[in-house]
Amino acid sequence: MDFVSLAEAANAATSPANGTVLDLIWNAGWVVKGVLLLLLAFSILSWAIIFYKWRLFRRAERESGQFLHLFRKSARLDLVYNATANFADSPLAQVFRAGYLEMSSPTSEGRNRDWNAQLSTDLGGAANVERSLHRAISGEEVRLERALTFLATTGSTTPFIGLFGTVWGIMDSFRSIGITGTANLAVVAPGISEALVATAAGLAAAIPAVVFYNHFLNRSRRMTKEMETLASELLSIAVRQQPSSESIPAAKGGRS
Numbered sequence: 014m015d016f017v018s019l020a021e022a023a024n025a026a027t028s029p030a031n032g033t034v035l036d037l038i039w040n041a042g043w044v045v046k047g048v049l050l051l052l053l054a055f056s057i058l059s060w061a062i063i064f065y066k067w068r069l070f071r072r073a074e075r076e077s078g079q080f081l082h083l084f085r086k087s088a089r090l091d092l093v094y095n096a097t098a099n100f101a102d103s104p105l106a107q108v109f110r111a112g113y114l115e116m117s118s119p120t121s122e123g124r125n126r127d128w129n130a131q132l133s134t135d136l137g138g139a140a141n142v143e144r145s146l147h148r149a150i151s152g153e154e155v156r157l158e159r160a161l162t163f164l165a166t167t168g169s170t171t172p173f174i175g176l177f178g179t180v181w182g183i184m185d186s187f188r189s190i191g192i193t194g195t196a197n198l199a200v201v202a203p204g205i206s207e208a209l210v211a212t213a214a215g216l217a218a219a220i221p222a223v224v225f226y227n228h229f230l231n232r233s234r235r236m237t238k239e240m241e242t243l244a245s246e247l248l249s250i251a252v253r254q255q256p257s258s259e260s261i262p263a264a265k266g267g268r269s
Contacts, residue, residue, distance in 0.1 A: 048178030048211050052171055056218040059167045062160045063225045069102070070232050073157070076103035077239065084109065084243075090116075090250070104153035108240045111149035112247040115142045142251050146244040153240060157233040161226055168223035175215020182208020 080100045087093045094113045100106035186205050 044181045045178045045207055045211055048174060048181075049214055052174060052211070052214045052218050055167050055171050055174075055222075056214075059164055059218065059222045059225075062163060063221065066160070066225070066229050070157070070229065072102040073104055073236065074232075076100040077105040077236065079103075080106045080109070081239075081243075104157065104236055104240055105243050107153055108146060108149045108243055109247065112142055112146045112244065112251075115145035116247075116251055139248060139252050143244075143248055146247065150237065150240045150244060154233065154237055157236060158230070161229055161233075164222040164226035164229075168219045168226060171215045171218040171222070172212075173215070175212045175218075178211025178215075179208040182211065 077100075080097070080103045083096055084093050084105075090113060094110065097103075097106040097110045183205060186208065
């Protein structure tokens with residue numbers, strides 16, 4: 014074995030390709046390092062959103078279950094309305110609150126509307142309640158799905174950002190081959206290894222974002238179905254009121 018071969022073997026043994034992942038990152042080019050920093054920012058923000066949404070959905074589902082149990086067993090809607098203050102994170106409670114406020118709202122003359130009489134004529138009151146319920150459902154959908162678009166963006170873009178870093182690193186490797194005039198593995202391997210780290214980082218940021226985006230979106234859609242079911246029940250209660258029944262008690266404090 015000649016001295017040139019021994020020198021190449023020594024360089025290969027001490028090259029970044031034989032080090033840890035941190036060594037590969039440290040010895041990467043400035044473009045690859047910039048790509049890795051960008052992917053790190055995407056990953057940190059994604060995990061922050063994931064933990065926040067996990068807690069939000071857990072509270073919302075727990076309180077919605079408790080509110081639904083109260084709604085089913087209670088015979089007085091005004092008592093259920095007063096209890097909604099204890100379920101601030103429940104989408105079902107907020108939908109009920111919006112519907113009840115519309116059902117008990119005063120007329121333009123300042124008096125409590127004769128809700129049952131209005132229902133018995135043109136159902137205009139029921140239409141108002143329906144619109145109020147739909148607005149509340151839309152608002153709760155927005156609240157539940159807020160920031161999920163960032164997870165979708167992370168899942169769809171970070172693999173390509175990582176791929177850009179990989180392509181750039183491979184370009185540097187080929188440039189090194191042109192400068193040295195040799196395609197020896199000891200020359201090519203470090204640059205390719207550093208470049209592939211960017212692809213791995215892009216996938217590491219994208220996979221959790223896609224998984225939790227789909228998970229939270231399914232939970233949001235399930236809660237939306239529950240809100241729509243509750244809205245249908247409230248609308249049915251309003252329509253079933255008879256002219257001889259008492260008007261629905263006005264909510265304390267009016268609209269919120």
